[in-house]
Amino acid sequence: MIGICNLCGSVVVRIHPGYFGTRCLNCRSTKIHRAVGLTIESLNFSTSTSVYELSSRGALYKFLKGKFKNLYFSEYFDDVPLGLMKNSVVCQDVQNLFLNDESFDLVTSTEVFEHVPDDSKGFSEIYRVLKKDGYFIFTVPLLDNPKTVERCFLQPDGTIIHQLEPEYHGDQIRGQGRVLAFRNY
Numbered sequence: 001m002i003g004i005c006n007l008c009g010s011v012v013v014r015i016h017p018g019y020f021g022t023r024c025l026n027c028r029s030t031k032i033h034r035a036v037g038l039t040i041e042s043l044n045f046s047t048s049t050s051v052y053e054l055s056s057r058g059a060l061y062k063f064l065k066g067k068f069k070n071l072y073f074s075e076y077f078d079d080v081p082l083g084l085m086k087n088s089v090v091c092q093d094v095q096n097l098f099l100n101d102e103s104f105d106l107v108t109s110t111e112v113f114e115h116v117p118d119d120s121k122g123f124s125e126i127y128r129v130l131k132k133d134g135y136f137i138f139t140v141p142l143l144d145n146p147k148t149v150e151r152c153f154l155q156p157d158g159t160i161i162h163q164l165e166p167e168y169h170g171d172q173i174r175g176q177g178r179v180l181a182f183r184n185y
Contacts, residue, residue: 005029007037007063029059032110032139037063039137045106052099052129054109056089057172064108072104075173094122102131109138114181115169117154140185149184 002012002022010026012034020031029037037060045051050070055061064071074092082091083098092098094109095118107126116122126136143149152162160180167184170176 006034006041007059024059027059027062029063033059033063036060036108036110036137036139040064040067040106040108043135049105050103050131052104052107054092054094054107054112058110060108060110072099077173094125096121097125097129099129101128102134103129105131105134107134107136107138111139111141111169113138113140114183114185115179117182119183143184145184150182151184152180152182154182 002014004010005012005024005027007029008024008027010024012022012024012029014021015023022031023029024034027033045068047067047069049068051064051068051072053061053064053071053073054075056073056075061073064073074090075086076093077086077089077091080086080091082093082096084091090098094112094116107130113119113122130136149164151164151167152160154160167181168177169179169181171179
């Protein structure tokens with residue numbers, strides 16, 4: 001046992017060596033999820049805070065769902081038109097959100113923006129939907145490199161131009177090795 005999970009109260013264990021080698025036995029949170037949870041807790045939000053999470057599953061989503069009454073969540077689905085639903089989850093593209101300006105006190109995402117073709121556009125959209133004095137708490141994988149490396153670009157016709165060997169990550173919807181990384185931060 002390494003400790004207690006701040007998201008669900010269960011036991012955290014080491015599953016492999018290294019800084020990120022721990023998981024909660026119950027909610028499966030990683031060190032990243034738990035750090036975001038600690039940051040949220042430190043800001044003392046009320047339960048009526050309006051929150052937007054860019055995911056519909058996982059440890060952080062479950063934590064937010066249990067903590068906040070006004071939680072909006074979405075996913076990006078390749079096979080669903082924007083604004084429509086799949087399995088009770090609305091399809092949103094963070095580069096072009098179907099949401100009103102200044103809608104949320106808090107927006108969260110973990111390990112999303114490296115997969116967004118135009119991350120600047122995505123960050124601008126988050127800023128647009130945040131209320132004044134709102135918070136955007138997010139994570140991206142950081143490599144030991146002083147500059148962001150653009151791995152590939154999306155052309156207007158939808159063609160992807162690779163500048164480096166394609167790098168794929170996994171997620172709970174698509175599985176391992178199926179989500180293209182457009183950049184390394």
